[in-house]
Amino acid sequence: MAIQDTSTARRTVIVDTFTDGVLGPDVQQLGPVADGGHIVWNSTPGCWGPMITPAIRGGHEVCTPVAVEGAEPGDAIAIRIKDIAVTSRATASGNDQAMEGRFNGDPYCAAVCPGCGAEWPETRLEGIGETAVRCVACGADATPFTFTNGYTLAFDGRLGLSVHEDRAREIAGDAAAYAQLPDNSAQNPILTFAPSDLVGVVTRMRPFLGQLGTTPSAPMPDSHNAGDFGAFLVGAPHRFAMDAQALQQHKTDGHLDIDAVRAGAILVCPVKVPGGGVYLGDMHAMQGDGEIAGHTADVAGTVTLQVEVLKALGIDGPVLFPVLEDLPFLARPLTADERARALALAEREGVTAIEESLPISVIGTGPDLNSATDNGLARAAKLLDMSVPEVMNRATITGAIEIGRAPGVVQVTFRAPLPALEAAGLLGYAIEQYGAVA
Numbered sequence: 001m002a003i004q005d006t007s008t009a010r011r012t013v014i015v016d017t018f019t020d021g022v023l024g025p026d027v028q029q030l031g032p033v034a035d036g037g038h039i040v041w042n043s044t045p046g047c048w049g050p051m052i053t054p055a056i057r058g059g060h061e062v063c064t065p066v067a068v069e070g071a072e073p074g075d076a077i078a079i080r081i082k083d084i085a086v087t088s089r090a091t092a093s094g095n096d097q098a099m100e101g102r103f104n105g106d107p108y109c110a111a112v113c114p115g116c117g118a119e120w121p122e123t124r125l126e127g128i129g130e131t132a133v134r135c136v137a138c139g140a141d142a143t144p145f146t147f148t149n150g151y152t153l154a155f156d157g158r159l160g161l162s163v164h165e166d167r168a169r170e171i172a173g174d175a176a177a178y179a180q181l182p183d184n185s186a187q188n189p190i191l192t193f194a195p196s197d198l199v200g201v202v203t204r205m206r207p208f209l210g211q212l213g214t215t216p217s218a219p220m221p222d223s224h225n226a227g228d229f230g231a232f233l234v235g236a237p238h239r240f241a242m243d244a245q246a247l248q249q250h251k252t253d254g255h256l257d258i259d260a261v262r263a264g265a266i267l268v269c270p271v272k273v274p275g276g277g278v279y280l281g282d283m284h285a286m287q288g289d290g291e292i293a294g295h296t297a298d299v300a301g302t303v304t305l306q307v308e309v310l311k312a313l314g315i316d317g318p319v320l321f322p323v324l325e326d327l328p329f330l331a332r333p334l335t336a337d338e339r340a341r342a343l344a345l346a347e348r349e350g351v352t353a354i355e356e357s358l359p360i361s362v363i364g365t366g367p368d369l370n371s372a373t374d375n376g377l378a379r380a381a382k383l384l385d386m387s388v389p390e391v392m393n394r395a396t397i398t399g400a401i402e403i404g405r406a407p408g409v410v411q412v413t414f415r416a417p418l419p420a421l422e423a424a425g426l427l428g429y430a431i432e433q434y435g436a437v438a
Helices: 165-172 175-179 229-233 244-250 336-349 369-384 388-397 418-423 427-434
Strands: 010-015 030-043 066-068 076-086 090-098 123-125 133-135 145-155 159-162 202-204 208-213 266-270 279-284 301-310 319-321 357-365 399-405 409-417
Touching: 030 279, 076 208, 090 175, 145 165, 165 175, 208 266, 229 244, 266 427, 279 301, 319 427, 357 369, 357 399, 357 418, 357 427, 369 388, 369 399, 369 409, 369 418, 388 399, 388 409, 409 418, 418 427
Parallel strands: 010 030, 030 066
Antiparallel strands: 030 301, 076 266, 076 301, 090 145, 123 133, 145 159, 159 202, 208 279, 266 319, 319 357, 357 409, 399 409
């Protein structure tokens, strides 16, 4: 694996280049950025544009990974999300249908031209609509996906509004400009399809990153770097196939689609390759829990992160410290009034002390939501040296199981005892987010 300019770590690294959709130990990393330094990114829209660009091999178009000074396998990298700003003026999205005959087992990562049979064919745009993506070699309609129900959203910086067909087609005529595609992006802008099944729907903008994490230790499509989408690689007929054990060993669960991965949050990620290879992409303007349509409003934007190495933390998947308002009601720290009432209740009931705790959210992934929940519970138990039944009890009465993405990404969120957080090396991040226990 090549890492550029390893002689001097930089305090700030600026990234405006992208992968072809494949992540792994052989993908060149930029940097390194200094431990404690910042990375500034220009991100592309994540899902739909790459999905209709067969030459992008991973289902998404994520930024080139960045090495972090001193990060080695077995460590972790804490990522403070300092800022996320949407630059797109419009986007299009909706529920998808895969086009039979245009892929080898998986439309996200194994596109095939239905005309000439080329793998990952280069394409050009001809006109507007769902037949606009054409193979450069033979001219065939080559998009692996079209919409079952789609919409075009225009933004004002705070709200999104779905527009009518005429306006959608007008925007499609200058799609790259409305999407504000970064200069080095290779994707076909999804605005070209001009969907307009929903008109006049108003939604709030609250941008977050669907992809944020570290590089997996074996080559895999970026959109499959998680336990649910990754399950499609097991026994697959294409070159990214791997067995279940290898998937579990190598993935880092960077494809989260958890709407709490937004400005102000802290995400702690496992390191499985030298330098860590921090990457991001798949920025969304908003999303309800579950991303139940399969996709949401993909946008371009700028992101500022601060990174910090945690030596020998040894986690297998991400740990999240969301902003306070994103915590489930039961997981929020006790207020001063609640603490006073709790102390009075403890005195009445003969309990000598109340537990001091702060929130933590452990990510679990798997082929379905049940297996993702089991994974998250097991990870939390191992991290905090508890039994799984204890974690289950704590998540039930002091937290929640939240759906990040169907079919299989969850957050196991609860208040954990301060000694357990301290022993895991994570107490400082909990205090940074939620304040010291009074």
